[in-house]
Amino acid sequence: MAIQSIFIVSDNYAVLPEFCAGAKKLADSVTAVVFGDEAAAKEHISCGADKIIFCPVSEEGAPEDYAAPIAALVKEQQKAMVMVNNSIRGRCLAGKLSVYLDTAVLGSVNDLSVENDALFCHRVVYGGTAQRKESFTAPYGVITISAGIFEAPAETSGNAEVLPIAGEPSQPIRRISRNEKKEGAVNLVAAKRIIDVGRGLAAEEDLEMCRNLAKVLDAEVGCSRPVAENNKWMPKACYMGITGVQVKPELIVVLGVSGQVQHIGGINKSKVIVAINKDKAAPIFKNADFGLVGDMYKIVPSLIEKLS
C-alpha cells in the first residue's frame, strides 16, 4: 500500500468508523488515538482500527496536553501519516504534533489520492479560487480532515487491541471554568431549498421576514459567515461557505449577500441560484441564474405575498 502506517487522532469517537475505513484503503496498519478512559475505548473496539491507544484525559486536563506522548508513539514508526479530526482541539493537536514530528500540516483536506505509491492531499486555497494538490516530502505528515470525506461503512467489524498511551500529559494551562454552549442545529446539507441571508439584513428582528419567505417556499434558513460570527444572529452551524457548510439544494435564494469567493464556494453546487442585492456590481449576480437588483426589504415582503 501507499503508506505503512496511519495514526488517526480524534477528540470525537463518532468519526472513527469512517476515518478507519478511509485509512484502511491507504495503509497497512491503522492506529486510532482517542481521549478518554479504557472503558470508553473498549466500546469502540470494532471501529476498524488495528490498535486503539487511549489517552486518559482527566477532568482538569485536555486532549492537547497529550501531543508530546502521541508524537513519541508515531515516531516508533520510521514513516507515518497522522490524520487528525478537523475540530478546534484537533487543529491545536495537529499543530503541536507537526512541530514534534518536524513536518507541515495540510489542513482541511477534502480528498486523498494515491499515484505511483505516493499520497496526495487535496485542499482549497485562496478562498476557494483553487484546489491545491500536495504531497509530504518529510518522513511524517500531518493532515486535518472532517467527517464526510470518506465513505462511512454500513457496519463495522474488527477487534482492536486497546492500550494506554505511554508518557505523561503536560499541562501548562489551567482551566478556570467550562460551560456547555447551546445552539440550535439545522441540517442545511440535506435541505432541498435554502434562504441564504447576508449582511444586507439590517437587524436581527428582520430575520423573521426571511423565515416567512422560507415558510412559503418550504425552505431552511442559512447565512453568510459574518451574520453568524460577528452579528451572532444565527448559530455558527448555519453559515455556508468554504469554511462553513457546503450545500447542494435545488433552490437557494440569496438575500443581501455580496457573493465573495469564500461564500460562493459553499453554495455553487446548488441547482438554481436566485440573488437579491441592491448593488448591481455585487459579484453574486455572476453566480446567479436569476438576479434582482433592488432592496430586499421591498422585494421579500412582496414576494411572500405573491407566493402565498
Add this chain to the structure above:
Amino acid sequence: MKIIACCKIVPNEEEITILPDRTLNTAEASLKISQYDLNALESGKVLAAESGGSMAALSIGSSSFLENSKIRKDVLSRGADELNLVIDDAHSFSDSLQTAKAIAAALKAIGSYDVVLCGAGSSDLYLQETGIQVGTLLNLPVVNNVTGIKAASEHTLEVERTLEEEVEVLEVPLPAVLSVSSEINVPSVPSMREIMKAGKKPVNLLSIDEELAPSASIAEQLAPQQQERRQETIEGDNEEAVNALAAFLRKEGF
C-alpha cells in the same frame, strides 16, 4: 504588556484571475492584510491600551509584498507602534511549519514579549495552524480559537476559548501565543489621525538565520471547473420585477 501581532500580506483573492488553463494569475491582484489578522491587530490594540503596554506588528514574506509602502502604512495605522519585517525571497512559505519557524526565529530576534497574537487563519492558505506551531516551537503555552482576552495579572491572561460545543475560560501564564477567532471583535477602521501617524512609525528589518526547509511540495494548483449560470438579471424592486421573479420560480417548478 508587550504585545506582538503577526500579520500576513496576501494578494486580494477577489482580484485573482483564472487563466484559460485554470491556473491562477495573482500578479495583478492588489495586496491586503490577511482578513482575519485584522482581528489579531484589533485585539492587540485593545489589550495594549488596557494594560498600558505596547504593540508591535510582525510580518514575514517576499520583497514584492513587504516593500510596498502603502501596505506598511496600513498595518501601522491599526494600533501597532512599530512594524518588524523579515523580507525573504528565498522561501515560498507555502508550508505553515516553514512560516512558523521563520516567525519563531523573528520573535527570538525581537527578544522580549508577553503576548504573541495571530489571526484565525490566513486569507490565502487558511491552515489555522501557524500560531500553534509558533508557540510549540518556542515551548510556550498556546491557545487557538480565542474569543476573549483579559489581563489577569502582570504575568497571566484570562482567556476565553470557544469550542464547538463548549466555552472554556483558561488561565494562561505569559509569555504565550494566542490565535484569535474571527468572532472576537469587529476590527475598527483606522481614523484619519491614525493614518497620518502611521507614516512616521518605525519599520525594523530583521534578519533571521534559520534552516527553513519545506516539508511538503505542491504538485498542482488549479481553479475548480466553473458552474455555468444563466445570469438573467433584472433591475428594480417594483411590482413588475417581483412578478418576474415569481414567474421564474414557477417556471423552474418551485
